[in-house]
Amino acid sequence: MADKELRRREPGGEVGAHGTAADYEPLIAERGPIARALAPVAGFGVTIGNMFKPTVTEEYPFEKTPTKPRYHGRHQLNRYPDGLEKCIGCELCAWACPADAIYVEGADNTPDGQFSPGERYGRVYQINYLRCIFCGLCIEACPTRALTMTNEYELAGPTRAGMIFEKQDLLAPLADGMLPAPHPMVPGTEDTDYYRGAVTGPVPEQIDWVAQYRPEEPALEQLRVPADSGRDEDGR
Ligand code: SF4
Numbered sequence: 001m002a003d004k005e006l007r008r009r010e011p012g013g014e015v016g017a018h019g020t021a022a023d024y025e026p027l028i029a030e031r032g033p034i035a036r037a038l039a040p041v042a043g044f045g046v047t048i049g050n051m052f053k054p055t056v057t058e059e060y061p062f063e064k065t066p067t068k069p070r071y072h073g074r075h076q077l078n079r080y081p082d083g084l085e086k087c088i089g090c091e092l093c094a095w096a097c098p099a100d101a102i103y104v105e106g107a108d109n110t111p112d113g114q115f116s117p118g119e120r121y122g123r124v125y126q127i128n129y130l131r132c133i134f135c136g137l138c139i140e141a142c143p144t145r146a147l148t149m150t151n152e153y154e155l156a157g158p159t160r161a162g163m164i165f166e167k168q169d170l171l172a173p174l175a176d177g178m179l180p181a182p183h184p185m186v187p188g189t190e191d192t193d194y195y196r197g198a199v200t201g202p203v204p205e206q207i208d209w210v211a212q213y214r215p216e217e218p219a220l221e222q223l224r225v226p227a228d229s230g231r232d233e234d235g236r
């Protein structure tokens, strides 16, 4: 077979002759007779060697391997122990995102609609998982630790629209004893008390408020104290 002419791109963009394959033959190390004899079957050595090694195939999705504890998975919007949302709608996470994957619209809390401690809450919160690169810069930027990342990595979906997660998809599930927002803050507290961890759960005033304005709220079932609780046999 005729030697192919090797060409290279010269400075300035011109393609010029650089020699033939025969010119490079002297540069290739000479093989010994054993190496030459085994060369045609050398590839089988890799195959046969692997036949006696332990199988490392992961049976995903039937068997899921736990991630490392600090794995960057799906985001979560956290709540305070009384159920108010930690997000204050400041948009710092959206500004920090290098992939422009977060969209936030803040709104004012009102006496009838208090979703988070303080003046503002995140009315609209979206993360586009077609853009997110899971870098974690957004959670570093969040001033209230409202935004964190879970270990969940199964984020495939059949539609593009379905990969845009809305606030209700990202909110942390209600833990036992939490009362979902909106409801007033714990009486006598300010937002800084929430930041310091002084609020440990809903108080009767908050439970009564929800019972008055959202009597159908399912979380009330476990929070309502039975009328006869704590009373002795005589009803005292
Ligand atoms: S993890 Fe990175 S890319 Fe994903 S939303 Fe946060 S800042 Fe943006």
Ligand code: SF4
Residues within 6 Å of the ligand: 086, 087, 088, 089, 090, 091, 092, 093, 094, 104, 122, 141, 142, 143, 144, 145, 146, 147
């Ligand atoms: S998640 Fe954090 S940074 Fe993003 S809008 Fe809410 S409070 Fe601000």
